[in-house]
Amino acid sequence: MSRCLAMHGIETSILTLDLGLTPDRLRGLGEVEVTALPCLLKRFYIPRFSPARIRELVRQADIIHLMNHWTLINAIVYTYMRRLGKPYVVCPAGSLIPYGRSQLLKRIYDALIGRAILRNASGHIAVIGSETPQFVPYGVSQEDVVVIPNGVFLDDVESTDPEAFRGRFGLGDEPLILFLGRLNSIKGPDLLLEAFIRIATRFPEYHLLFAGPDNGMLPMLTRRTIEVDLESRVHYLGYVDAQTKYDCLRSADLVVIPSRHEAMSIVVLEAGMVARPVLLTDQCGLDEIDSIGGGKVVAPTVEGLEQGLIELLSDPSNLGPMGETMKRYTLENYAWDAIGPKYIDLYSRILGSKQEP
Incomplete structure (x- = not known):
């Protein structure tokens, strides 16, 4: 502002x-x-x-x-x-x-x-x-x-190289689900991790990437990841600068915002700027994303996120068009x-x- x-x-x-x-x-x-x-x-x-x-x-x-x-x-x-x-x-x-x-x-x-x-x-x-x-x-x-x-500022979108980014962090070519934000209870990374654990066998090709600074939850999240033997598919990147943030967004197939409480999620708009679909909770202030076809809005629970992931990942051919819808919506309403x-x-x-x- x-x-x-x-x-x-x-x-x-x-x-x-x-x-x-x-x-x-x-x-x-x-x-x-x-x-x-x-x-x-x-x-x-x-x-x-x-x-x-x-x-x-x-x-x-x-x-x-x-x-x-x-x-x-x-x-x-x-x-x-x-x-x-x-x-x-x-x-x-x-x-x-x-x-x-x-x-x-x-x-x-x-x-x-x-x-x-x-x-x-x-x-x-x-x-x-x-x-x-x-x-x-x-x-x-x-x-x-x-x-x-x-x-959002349209010129903030950094030029990115998703392929180089994936290589730098050893992410391979597998489809990627992204959480971008602080590892803090209010942001709900634990809810997303549990939902991913539940769908991991059904969608064995997908990886989950957490990108953002730790606010006290990282030890618990990594411990839980090890417990369920998903270390090779769940990645913790830590703090990311602006360039790396947009590398993350462009590399993602789906961006998830699992917040327990948030007035209005900027990450939703940042995902929209690079044409990525979103799965978000009804606590993010942008419930219209569901009705416009830019993603799906669910309850801020493990069950809600699980069902949202299943619905969106079951037909990945829809993710691209959803992302384009998100981009148009963001540019028209939030510049x-x-x-x-x-x-x-x-x-x-x-x-x-x-x-x-």
Whole structure:
């Protein structure tokens, strides 16, 4: 989003933690100025910061865009925005529903400052329409929430050589099922592994590739892979850069997004950009993929993913046309060229209303 705004001539800066800021990602931001705070405690994303520096960043901004919800950075920035009278918008991106660990801490956060952040915002953004009811418990009417989806840059698709990629990682010529993302419970890699185990005998030619950094699940996943004697067919690649990510996507016959909870999956759109069909759960925010014929949407369970795999792999001749459908759908609906102006319009309306007598 920031890169898109900068491309439209808007001076844009990012305040974030120094986690995952690879040279690849920084290069991808183009002219956007990035202030990365050192993370003192990864478990709770606690930053080390200079109050004077935060205050100055807030003072320089005309409008501020808060992403996510339960973060200390948002709370810190909010206190300075209120003092300086700065307008701001909030885009929780699906994070308003407490999920996973630390639910007590999240309730405390909401009671102390989280509800105020939502209630006092000048604008509220949902990335999909089904997210708008999540604002209501915070005192925000659904009618006051603007839906602006995530997007993709068409020129981000790196030129790739799937054959060389397969050779480099010893993947051979076998058909490939791809999981792309963090090995984290919320992303559901364990669900996919169990579903693959169930269909492995029925589809002995298929391999499963996990590409993405470990968030604590890798030992369990590899242990389970060894238990069922599938080490030769289940591969763990670890973190991948942008080039390797698109090598993975172009090498895949099917991309699976088995998330337990996610507002809107970018991986679905990235698969679409390279014409790959997808199997995703109904927690990914893109249920229409099923109706347009770009893949299949299932429940976020082992059984749901198992049945989805069986249906899609039983007739592999359909995978190519599904991928082409995904590409058309992605380009028509989720290119940043079309989405960026929606943000600019929202910001302009908010700033215009602040200037009215």
